[in-house]
Amino acid sequence: MAKIVRFLLILITIFTLSFYLPSLYQRTVEKRPLKTMIYFSEVSHDFVIARESIDSTTQEAAMLYYDTRGNLLTETEYMQLLPFNNRRKLKLMGLMPDSLDGVALTTDVLKNVKRSMLVADRSFSYGLAPLFESAPERVGVSLPDDIFRIGKRGIEFIDCTTGEILPEKSARFAQAMQAAGFEAPARDIYGIPSVIKRWDSGYFITDRNGRLFHLMMAKGAPYCRHIETGFEIKNIKCHTDEEIFCHIFDTDNRLYVLTTDYRLLPLPIEIPSGRCFMTSNDFFRTYKTSEKDTSILFALDPSFGFVARHAEKIDHYDDTREAAWERHLFPFATMKTPGYAHFIPLPNPVRDFCIVNLMCFLVWAAVKLYKRRSFKRPENMGDAIVILLTGIYGLIAVWLFPNRK
Amino acid sequence: MKPIWHLFYKEWIKTRAAFFGTLIVGIGVVFYIFIGVENRITLMGAKGYTLYMLYNNPPVIYYGLLRYIPLLAAVCIGVSQYAPEVAQRRIRLTLHLPVGNRTLVAGMALYGLLLITLFNAIVLALFCYKNSVLFPAEVTVPVRETLLGWFLAAYWVYNFIAFTALEPNRMRQLFYALTGIVVLSLYLYHVPFHGAYSTSMPVLALMALLSCPLVLFSGYRLNKGER
Numbered sequence: 001m002a003k004i005v006r007f008l009l010i011l012i013t014i015f016t017l018s019f020y021l022p023s024l025y026q027r028t029v030e031k032r033p034l035k036t037m038i039y040f041s042e043v044s045h046d047f048v049i050a051r052e053s054i055d056s057t058t059q060e061a062a063m064l065y066y067d068t069r070g071n072l073l074t075e076t077e078y079m080q081l082l083p084f085n086n087r088r089k090l091k092l093m094g095l096m097p098d099s100l101d102g103v104a105l106t107t108d109v110l111k112n113v114k115r116s117m118l119v120a121d122r123s124f125s126y127g128l129a130p131l132f133e134s135a136p137e138r139v140g141v142s143l144p145d146d147i148f149r150i151g152k153r154g155i156e157f158i159d160c161t162t163g164e165i166l167p168e169k170s171a172r173f174a175q176a177m178q179a180a181g182f183e184a185p186a187r188d189i190y191g192i193p194s195v196i197k198r199w200d201s202g203y204f205i206t207d208r209n210g211r212l213f214h215l216m217m218a219k220g221a222p223y224c225r226h227i228e229t230g231f232e233i234k235n236i237k238c239h240t241d242e243e244i245f246c247h248i249f250d251t252d253n254r255l256y257v258l259t260t261d262y263r264l265l266p267l268p269i270e271i272p273s274g275r276c277f278m279t280s281n282d283f284f285r286t287y288k289t290s291e292k293d294t295s296i297l298f299a300l301d302p303s304f305g306f307v308a309r310h311a312e313k314i315d316h317y318d319d320t321r322e323a324a325w326e327r328h329l330f331p332f333a334t335m336k337t338p339g340y341a342h343f344i345p346l347p348n349p350v351r352d353f354c355i356v357n358l359m360c361f362l363v364w365a366a367v368k369l370y371k372r373r374s375f376k377r378p379e380n381m382g383d384a385i386v387i388l389l390t391g392i393y394g395l396i397a398v399w400l401f402p403n404r405k
Numbered sequence: 406m407k408p409i410w411h412l413f414y415k416e417w418i419k420t421r422a423a424f425f426g427t428l429i430v431g432i433g434v435v436f437y438i439f440i441g442v443e444n445r446i447t448l449m450g451a452k453g454y455t456l457y458m459l460y461n462n463p464p465v466i467y468y469g470l471l472r473y474i475p476l477l478a479a480v481c482i483g484v485s486q487y488a489p490e491v492a493q494r495r496i497r498l499t500l501h502l503p504v505g506n507r508t509l510v511a512g513m514a515l516y517g518l519l520l521i522t523l524f525n526a527i528v529l530a531l532f533c534y535k536n537s538v539l540f541p542a543e544v545t546v547p548v549r550e551t552l553l554g555w556f557l558a559a560y561w562v563y564n565f566i567a568f569t570a571l572e573p574n575r576m577r578q579l580f581y582a583l584t585g586i587v588v589l590s591l592y593l594y595h596v597p598f599h600g601a602y603s604t605s606m607p608v609l610a611l612m613a614l615l616s617c618p619l620v621l622f623s624g625y626r627l628n629k630g631e632r
Contacts, residue, residue: 015612126547144452163541193460194456
């Protein structure tokens with residue numbers, strides 16, 4: 001019994017060490033990465049790169065600006081190339097241009113800048129949302145008295161005060177959805193369940209078969225429309241925008257955009273990581289994504305046509321000598337996944353650890369030899385396997401809980 | 406009557422005050438939570454509170470007070486059960502009772518675990534009942550899944566209190582206590598949305614289960630007279 005309990009203790013110790021030791025190591029050795037940012041200039045129609053550099057004499061970090069040919073730009077030149085990003089400063093300096101490509105830079109044009117993070121992985125959803133009035137008599141969005149869900153019985157509106165289902169409204173909307181070809185239950189409901197938006201564009205809902213539908217309430221009446229996609233939907237990010245309803249990711253992390261006139265356009269960009277940051281103004285749309293050690297910016301025109309692409313190598317912890325040591329030292333790490341997908345133990349398999357595992361085993365074996373212990377005892381053979389598999393974690397755990405007769 | 410029931414009775418005498426005390430606190434906290442929720446519904450309106458609770462960034466974790474209640478119960482039960490005997494060296498007398506030492510230590514631990522299960526069942530059932538009266542299943546199910554991790558923490562804490570208390574070596578006691586506290590942070594997670602960490606439940610439950618026999622190791626070392 002004591003041997004079984006000792007084995008459990010070793011398992012718990014390995015788990016604990018694999019959770020805390022790599023993060024402790026990383027926090028101790030990690031240095032702040034130097035920033036590298038890419039922008040697309042609406043003035044020069046070319047990329048501008050802002051790169052943080054360390055001054056070798058003062059050891060202070062400073063931002064340096066370059067164009068794509070590697071020419072150094074002054075800060076003023078950099079700001080003039082990006083009038084939307086530096087609107088306030090340029091106005092104060094009196095350097096804001098009156099027009100760009102023949103378009104007057106009015107306050108409305110300058111303020112019409114949209115930024116959004118697009119993530120392919122679906123975050124947690126409750127499957128409950130309020131259906132707003134999309135054609136209100138007064139401007140703005142007001143909160144309804146009920147929330148809806150779409151289960152096996154179709155759409156159901158639940159009164160927030162009483163908690164009871166509203167049969168008449170539910171039946172009316174369920175009928176409209178069935179007429180559009182919707183098959184309950186909903187696989188996912190995407191939308192903006194907030195009153196802090198300029199207007200409401202309803203919800204985008206995937207049905208049991210993964211087909212996409214647009215559901216709205218206009219003057220109290222249901223509006224449901226099927227949207228043909230031709231691919232399997234992974235995630236949708238909705239916007240409050242005059243031109244587009246939403247961005248859609250398919251299961252291969254390809255990105256599409258659904259315009260307000262129901263055109264589904266594939267975007268000429270690649271986002272293998274499934275994460276990108278979108279910025280748009282009246283002149284260009286940009287999508288910034290990053291791979292392991294590269295930041296990539298795609299520039300598209302307002303109608304989503306490809307304009308240009310630029311990639312820059314970025315300073316990343318994984319490329320450092322400390323990270324290489326980490327891969328050598330720890331055979332695996334247990335971690336909490338960042339963001340909204342919360343699993344506790346996700347093994348983080350890294351390579352290059354075999355040598356350290358072998359060294360740990362040799363140290364352990366040398367101590368055993370010195371103490372004249374037999375390797376043939378089952379518990380010692382078990383310890384050897386644990387150390388060979390889990391390296392430094394196993395060695396610490398085995399020494400913390402030694403075998404006793 | 407079997408000796409195990411005598412053992413349970415001995416443990417009951419030691420822990421009943423702690424059990425009832427924490428149970429009253431636990432039930433009180435559940436009522437306090439829902440008085441607060443109903444008050445907010447009155448002030449904000451049901452539709453406003455529902456949106457606020459679901460989609461505020463971060464959403465309102467109205468049950469946050471429950472996080473430390475199972476922990477409190479485990480600490481009170483564990484300490485009241487083991488501290489007096491260990492501090493006054495009476496545990497050696499217990500080990501001389503006409504029952505096998507392993508059965509004795511396992512019986513003590515089993516009693517504590519059953520008492521904690523009873524506490525968790527009462528408090529969790531009361532909370533889930535009140536929650537289901539106010540909110541639809543789309544809310545209550547994720548909330549219950551999030552709460553489970555906090556309630557599992559009670560088993561981990563209790564097992565480590567027993568494991569540490571019976572250990573004869575001071576340095577090892579310190580090490581066990583530190584390990585228990587460090588791993589406890591995995592159970593007492595911060596909740597960014599209702600239903601968070603529900604996928605981690607099997608691992609947390611497995612760890613709590615694995616920690617159950619640890620007390621036997623300390624009991625074995627104590628019995629052998631290890632230093």
